[in-house]
Amino acid sequence: MSESISTPDKPEPLPEVEDAKDLFSKFDPLIKQRQDLLDSGLEDPFGLVMERVLSPVTAVCNGRETILLGTYNYMGMTFDPEVIEAGKSALENYGSGTTGSRVLNGTYVGHKDVEDALCEFYGMDHAMVFSTGYQANLGIISTIAGKGDYIVLDIDSHASIWDGCAMGNAEVVPFKHNDLEAMEKRLKRIPEGAGKLVVLEGVYSMLGDIAPLKEMIAIAKSHGAMVLVDEAHSMGFIGPNGRGVAEDQGVLDDVDFVIGTFSKSVGTVGGFCVSNHPKFEIMRLVCRPYVFTASLPPSVVATAATSIRKLMDAGDKREHLWENSKRLHKGLRDLGFELGTEEPQSAIIAVIMPDLERGAGMWEALLKEGLYVNLARPPATPAGMTLLRCSLCAEHSEEQVGQILTMFEAAGKAVGII
DSSP states (O other): OOOOOOOOOOOOOOOOOTTOOOTTGGGHHHHHHHHHHHHTTOOOTTOOOEEEEEETTEEEETTEEEEEOBSOOTTOGGGOHHHHHHHHHHHHHHOSOOOSBTTTTOOOHHHHHHHHHHHHHHTOSEEEEESSHHHHHHHHHHHHSOTTOEEEEETTOOHHHHHHHHHHTOEEEEEOTTOHHHHHHHHHHSOTTOOEEEEEESBOTTTOOBOOHHHHHHHHHHTTOEEEEEOTTTTTTSSTTSOOHHHHTTOGGGOSEEEEESSSTTOSOOEEEEEOOTTGGGHHHHOHHHHTSBOOOHHHHHHHHHHHHHHTTOHHHHHHHHHHHHHHHHHHHHHTOOBSSSSOOSSEEEEEESSHHHHHHHHHHHHHHTEEOEEEOTTTSGGGOEEEEEEOOTTOOHHHHHHHHHHHHHHHHHHTOO
């Protein structure tokens, strides 16, 4: 006699709520703006696919060889033969990934080696590597400044800095961009005895301008604050040894924490913090974005360590990159473009556009000329500006910089910007 098999009752469908809110509705204005742009016939400036990368400064885009002027590959390390060989060797010997956190099974010999390389590069006692630069800011800021503490930061700070502040639940006190007086006023208002962290950037990524770190750090220290400087866009390039704006201005020894990334001058992916604080190593046990994230693949840390050590002896590259920056900045100003800085201050040159529509048109016109740049728009940009952001590389030749200026002239006239 066979037994009958009982089946569970089919669940009742959930009642429909007529006024249920679509959680995506808050993005409707941006969706419309994007669609209007595409409906005008322009190519999507945020959806470009590089079909083949030929070198640090060239790639095939839309079937055409294109000069890359928007990659943050400042020192051109992505195709360095020694860097690539280090990555291949690590991939073969250690596999494709660690599948674990640094505090569990995710620390290989390569992870310690890249931290040693960072200590050598900066001349500091401690280095801590994260899986991304975003996580470095998120983790360090949220861990050292919590409820009841105060963070004083530049209003133009990177999103990862703002998110680190929010995650740590500290009191956030912003001040006007690069304004020494405003910064000091904010510090004076903080209650006596409260924990204070001042967060600054060496180079601000939208306009490419630098911070007056020497004066700012002196003010911060006079008010008993610790100082964190994000040198993501200056490491490898600015300063006698490429240690960033703090080194260039002679105040690196006064900085408590330096944050950086491997995805710019180092030429791979990852983030880090270096410090001389005697208690810094406890961060490995209390920093959530470090503890609860899988570590970087062995091939990535091997390429990073090799690249960092090569950047210690890259004076000629730094000098050539400065020449590129000065020439492009002057050339664009002479053509009549409005730029983000009066003088070149970094490897970033921001070309200010009248509005998003003409900025997108200029971006597309440049791409058709064979040049890729970044189109940056609000809210990422300061003061609601639309920018074409140019990131120079030490591997750009003198001839290529000349070609870039010719392309900007042709595109600018075609779109009516100049």
